[in-house]
Amino acid sequence: MKGNEALAEAAIRAGCRHYFGYPITPQTEIAAYMAKRMPKVGGTFLQAESEVAAINMVLGAAAAGVRAMTSSSSPGISLKSEGISYIAACDLPCLIVDVMRGGPGLGGIQPSQADYWQVTRGLGHGDKQLLVFAPSTVQEMVDTVFNAYHKADTYRIPAVILADGMLGQMMEPVSFPDEDKAEAIEKPWATNGHKGKRTHNIVNSLLLKPEQLEQTVFERAKRYEQVKQNEQLWEEYRMEDATLAVVAYGASARIAMNAIDAARESGLQVGLIRPISLWPFPEKAIEAAAGKVQGFLCVEMSMGQMIEDVRLVVSGRKPVAFYGRTGGIIPTPDEVLCEIKKLMGGER
The missing domain is CATH 3.40.50.970 (Thiamin diphosphate (ThDP)-binding fold, Pyr/PP domains)
Structure with a gap:
């Protein structure tokens, strides 16, 4: 379908x-x-x-x-x-x-x-x-x-x-x-409808008393x-021995997987963290990877938005790079592979 x-x-x-x-x-x-x-x-x-x-x-x-x-x-x-x-x-x-x-x-x-x-x-x-x-x-x-x-x-x-x-x-x-x-x-x-069996339910977002609104928030x-x-959800792909973690979601993750497979054939130890929940963002996965990999690469079909959430978790401990296309252009696996090779110093 x-x-x-x-x-x-x-x-x-x-x-x-x-x-x-x-x-x-x-x-x-x-x-x-x-x-x-x-x-x-x-x-x-x-x-x-x-x-x-x-x-x-x-x-x-x-x-x-x-x-x-x-x-x-x-x-x-x-x-x-x-x-x-x-x-x-x-x-x-x-x-x-x-x-x-x-x-x-x-x-x-x-x-x-x-x-x-x-x-x-x-x-x-x-x-x-x-x-x-x-x-x-x-x-x-x-x-x-x-x-x-x-x-x-x-x-x-x-x-x-x-x-x-x-x-x-x-x-x-x-x-x-x-x-x-x-x-x-x-x-x-x-x-x-209460049918006379309970008190009225009221759905309302207007709370005029500041204390009441603050308490509700x-x-x-x-x-x-x-x-x-x-409720953090994510998938990991070939992360067992990865020294570079690619972070991508949705359609970009499909492209990244192909690039990672090609990189592995060249001897590059690359893996993927695919966020499935964007909120809550899978901080646990990024935190665990930050203790093992040498760096991260965010791949997005934008000018770089999810990368900010990755950087917040990494907190400067490891470099976080970005590759993206925007305006409706879809990045290719070859483009992502090229970026991986740049970050990892070429083929191994």
Whole structure:
């Protein structure tokens, strides 16, 4: 299946019955797929009049305790940022998909990873965080949907799946669970009607007393700290004896793996750390590697954004280099291999 369509089908099988979106390349197939499938499963598909409207519809559905979803690409995510801030302030779980394109501004429709800062730095105003996942294959896009919904419900935090035009448009074999896996997580906070059996639930982000707002932010921060300790996800590839660690996520990690295999054939001891969760960032993996390798190389389809998180963990103990392409240009394995050889002094 095409990545966008596989992700949409996975969301339906994970229990999503309420999708609100607006078309924008290169994620429009998600909305188109939902438009066809939702009526067949008794769900709601609504193409809103704007991205702003769509995200606020997600807020309303999430407040009622159902699994809701929206998707967009980079400029559309920018428009949704205020609504996402409200959703986070209301402690509501939902799924937001960003299939990145080149930017800033309208940019271009080719793949990019230049939204890293946007989604990992809170996406909107206020002291808050979002769960952010970065799959690197179409199958992992499918698997990540189930995990993203589960973690969003568990911690009452909006979850973002960060893909790009390359993953969204490519076709790969995928498998789905035999049965729908919509976990029945209790949501006693939901505004879904009290039927005279409980007090009213109120969803609100406006707290006019500074002390009350501060205390609420403190309590939310404690939950974020639990997430940071418990939910870091990453994959390591050929790191057992590596003296150089390449750090790359999503589509860039696929390219880096090919470059690493070629480097190994030349006798270069190179490995890969692939962050799967971008927030929480896998600090544990970088910290462990910093005690073993001689340096790091960050490969991104941007001017260098994730590299800042790597450097924060490394804290100057080892050099952290960067190689990236931007504007919708995808780096090649040969380009990454060339950079590896430069850092390691040529072929061994």
